[in-house]
Amino acid sequence: MNRNLAKLAVPIGVVGIVLLLVVPVPAGVLDFLLIISIMLALVTLLTTMFVKRPLDFSVFPSLLLVATLFRLGLNVASTRLVLSDGYAGQVIEAFGHVAIGGSIIIGFVIFLILVVIQFVVVTKGAERVAEVGARFTLDAMPGKQMAIDADLNAGLITDAQARARRAEVSAEADFYGAMDGASKFVKGDAIAGIVIIIINLIGGIAIGMLQRGLEIGEALNTYALLTIGDGLVTQIPALLMAVSTGIIVTRSNAEDDLGSSASTQLTQSRNALMIAGSAAIGMAFIPGMPLIPFVLVGGALFLVAQRVKANKAAELKKLEEAEVEVATGAQPITTEGLIEQMRVHALEILLSSDLVDIVSDASDDLLARVRALRRKIAMDLGVVVPPVRTRDSVELPSSTYVIRIAGVEAGRGIAPQGKVLALGDALDNLPGQATVDPVFGLSGKWVPSEMRHSAEMMGATVIDRVSVVVTHLSSIISANAARLLTREDVRVLTEGVKQVNPSAVDELVPSLLSLAEIQRVLQGLLAEQIAINDLPRIYESLSLRAKVSNDPEGLIEAARLALGPALVSNYLEGNDLRVIMIDPLLEQSMLEGLRPSDQGTQILMNQNSLEAVLGSLRESVDKLEANGQSAVLVCAPALRPAIRRLVSAQSDGLPVLSYQEVTSANVNIETVGVVRVTESISS
CATH class of the missing domain: 3.40.30.60 (FHIPEP family, domain 1)
Incomplete structure (x- = not known):
């Protein structure tokens, strides 16, 4: 029920404001509405002081428009009462008596001062700040979006966080753009206030003299009181809203509200407070200057400076005690702590x-x-x-x-x-x-x-x-x-697979492979930046291969083949895969020189042939990089592990795939290079 009322409050209020422009309002109701206008402006001003970010009060531009329209409606209603009845309620009359203080001239001067403060100082400054803020915010949007994309690509934030940040950047740009336009409402409000007071005064005197038969002096006193009261009762909320506009557009994102930030930052320099206090006390001894006020202000500044010194000394002492405690190991020494x-x-x-x-x-x-x-x-x-x-x-x-x-x-x-x-x-x-x-x-x-x-x-x-x-x-x-994948990690991952695919685990562990052997296979995949999140498929392929051989290299190749389409997809451009081939004669010679070792299979060839192979491969890669392209090296399945070890130290990041892995994916293969050598290969 409360939510429904909140949704209807603003539409009903706007309709009521429109009615103010047409329907006469009794003086008692006008008093009530004027009080609402003043309190609304005051609450808005205090809210702008307590928000930490401008976006926390994103409704402010719309609220500013509604509040301005509300005050203009009240101006029309009060003008109607002033000119028709010569009385516009107690609020306007009270403001007029307080402002005039027995002198019409004083009342007009006070009103004009308020108008000058609002129009020339606050409104003009807020309008300029809003305009500059909107332009800078819009100019900075591309860079902020790029920074968000960079964080997302680096894995520093999730997709949801990236969307939230993009929405915040867009909302910030929309807010400052709206504030740039909303500041014009404040400027127009100030101009309307001046025009309305002139109309009220001239129209009131004319009606008093022509319709009510008053003398010019009596008409001036009566309508000047009402006009100045009407002007003040609308200009004070307008001034509060103008100040709110200035505060909200000059606020930057902070961890504290305006009051906390101001008090903290104004008291951060003890020297500044001491100099200001000395200046205040020194000015007290200038002939003609009031002694007591200057001395009181200077003494207060000295007290605040001493308080700042005491607080900084206490913080420094705590920091030193903490450092000493860490350095000396003041904490109780326990076996658990040492471990x-x-x-x-x-x-x-x-x-x-x-x-x-x-x-x-x-x-x-x-x-x-x-x-x-x-x-x-x-x-x-x-x-x-x-x-x-x-x-x-x-x-x-x-x-x-x-x-x-x-x-x-x-x-x-x-x-x-x-x-x-x-x-x-x-x-x-x-x-x-x-x-x-x-x-x-x-x-x-x-x-x-x-x-x-x-x-x-x-x-x-x-x-x-x-x-x-x-x-x-x-x-x-x-x-x-x-290196980071531990035996315990493999056990936890295996237990997770067993919950969703128990047959794959039961067949493999421990009858065919131990956790240590599975760890070695997974480490081999990770060493080539291959994701191991599809563990059920990996375990099924290992079960088939382990029945033939427990050779780690063969197990890794079996797992790779099971993940073939996923591997190839990482290097596709559209549906095309650029590949660098090995000359068939060279590849056959490499197969003949393939020998097993403790570190896996190796290709035996003389140094000149090895340098020629790597040189030809490097030449093909350099040509592609010069054109801004990339490719993968493909070879026979039996050669892939040995060639990968051979080229990994020479061509940083060059992927090596087998023919079976490439053909397992339905892609278009484009040959962009061939590794050839003229040197003979000897084993």
Whole structure:
């Protein structure tokens, strides 16, 4: 019932406002409506002070239009009563008596001052800020959308989070665009107030003298009182709404409301308070200046400065005590505690002391982003990433982070405080520290956060510090997924398969393969960035192969063949697959030179032939990259493991597929290169 009333309140109110323009309103009802107008403006002003983000009060532009229309309707209703009855209720009369204070001239001066404050100062400034804010917000939209897409592609956010962020960016642009137009309502309201007071005064005097037979002085006193009261009772809410407009368009996203942010930031400098207090006390001794007010204000500033000093000293003491406790190991030493400290964690992020703030940043928490990354990798690769331990290290240089796997450093980077990473080519005009992106190798700069919009305007992709760390972590996890897959992980995954496909597990484990052997197969797949989320199909293929041989290489190839269409789909462009072939004679020679070893099958050939094969392959890959294309190398199934090991160190990221894997998918095959050598191959 309450929701239905809330839905109908605004439509009914707008219809009532339209009726105010046509239907006469009794003085008592007008008093009630004027009080509502004043309180609505006051509540709106206080709400703008307590919201943390402008979008939290997104209804403000529409509310501003309705409130302006409401005041104009009240102006029409009050004008009708003033001119027809010479009385417009107690509220208008009371405002007139208070403002005039026995002098019509004083009343007019006060009213004109209010109009000047609203029209020239508040309204004009708010209109300009809204216009600039709308233009900057619209200009920054492409860069923000690119940053969202980059986070989504890196796995830092989910699809739902990306949609929410895009909706927020769109809503922000719509809000500032609406505020740009809504500010014109405030300006028009101020002009209408001036026109209406002139009409009321001239029309009232004319009616008083011509229709009611009043002397000009008596008519002036009567209608001037009502006119000024009417003007004040409508201009005060208009001024409050204008101030609300200025506050909402000048507010930036913050963690606290306006009052908390202002008090915190105004008292952050003890020196500023001390200097201001000294200036106040010094001005007290200027001849003619009031001594007591200046001394009281100066003393209050000194007290606040001392309070700020005491608070900072207490915070510093707590920080030092915490550091001493950690350094000296003041906590009770227990066996469990020592075991925990000795334990080597699978994944760790070490942060320098000045980077600890990104762990507790409410707007972009590192721990929350890492949790989202673990879910993303689990969905993409089918492996559950172990919890990531995050801790600080006083041994690291400033602004540095280190990513460890099993206690060994796997990656290192920087994320300077108060800066963002801008990636692009035209960054010479931006101040900052030049750097290279640790994941993609792109050149960029760490620029001050306040220069983010300027960097986006120059076409750069801007990434915050947390995104840099999490993207780096994602790259390292993907490259080392095989190392992170433990025996316990395999057991948990196997139990999960057994719940949905018990026959696949019962036939395989433990009668044909042990968990250790299955782990080795899954690690082999992950080493080539092959997702293992289709475990039932993998287990079924392993069951068939294990009945013939338990050779790890053969088991991996059997699992790959079962996933053939999925493997090929990763390298398709439309329905086309570009492939690099091996010359049939060369391939036959390689097959003849194939030999088993402890590390798997290897191809025996002399050094000159090996260099010729790799050189021919590198030439084909370079030609494709020059044209912005990519391809896969295909070969006989028996050769695939050996060739993959042969070329992995030479051609970074070049996939190697077998003929059977390629033909298992219904795709169009386009040969874009052939590996040939003229040297003879000897075993």
